[in-house]
Amino acid sequence: MEKSVLHKADTRGSADHGWLKSLQTFSFGGYYNEKRIHFGALRVLNDDTVDGGKGFGDHPHDNMEIISIPLEGELLHEDSMGNKAVIQAGEIQVMSAGTGIYHAEYNKNPYLPVKFLQIWVFPNQRDVSPRYDQIKLNTLSDQNSLQQILSPNKDDDGVWIYQDAWFHMGKFDQDNKALYKLKKEGNGIYFFVLKGDLKVNDQVLNTRDGYGIWDVEDALLEAESATEFLIMEVPMEVKL
The missing domain is CATH 2.60.120.10 (Jelly Rolls)
Structure with missing residues (x-):
């Protein structure tokens, strides 16, 4: 659930x-x-x-x-x-x-x-x-798409880190939609809206709001207005 x-x-x-x-x-x-x-x-x-x-x-x-x-x-x-x-x-x-x-x-x-x-x-x-x-970053082709900017893999797009995490940037026109699918089981997703209004599943987020979800396989994103946002997929269990 x-x-x-x-x-x-x-x-x-x-x-x-x-x-x-x-x-x-x-x-x-x-x-x-x-x-x-x-x-x-x-x-x-x-x-x-x-x-x-x-x-x-x-x-x-x-x-x-x-x-x-x-x-x-x-x-x-x-x-x-x-x-x-x-x-x-x-x-x-x-x-x-x-x-x-x-x-x-x-x-x-x-x-x-x-x-x-x-x-x-x-x-x-x-x-x-x-x-x-x-x-x-490649800012020429990022409109209405999710651009990967970080991953655990040296050969993937973006920078890499020592963690099973993936970051994406989104810049959507109003009414643009996308489905984000988690890369790894057990991860959660944290959304941070840089500006504008973004609906994640049924939750509407406004400028500088943060929203974390887990125990999911994907998330439906819809721009309520022109919006820019950051998606941070990270493991939910960590050894501190």
Whole structure:
């Protein structure tokens, strides 16, 4: 029997550090909600805005798959592996923190804000060698289709991580429909609407709403208006 959890946009945690404004779907930092620790292997979904020229100084991570998806602006990345890169809207970045990594992220533009999603996924392997990757997404053929942007497979479309997870981006015109079929038994699907209105089965979601479903084989998607959204399929059982 299908199970679900709805996280409306205005129920998210929030943090305002002046230069950083963050809206948090799951418990993070100073925001704690015992009912919203994670959705299966999906641990963090932060909707961040960083002021011009500001950013996060060197800080450590380990044993976590960390994905950044810029929505507006440019994000400058530096890490202890010697990587230095700029990621921008239309790209996706991934780090397997593994045995440990330090990194810093800054808004490259001194005047305009950068907006991005910061996503953490529990890995299925611990203490791997840290790795970094970023790619440019194919934004020319993504209208009214589901574009895969992440998977567990090195040879598939998108970046890859140490987890049986698949991410897709959708950009639909009003009334466009699609059927999403789960890739692996035991996984669940978490939908996050970037803008517009999306109906998942019988549940209507609005801008920045999140909705997780599991114990299903597929989900019917219908755009109630022009909409953009992220689909995150992840295992529901994880060894923490």
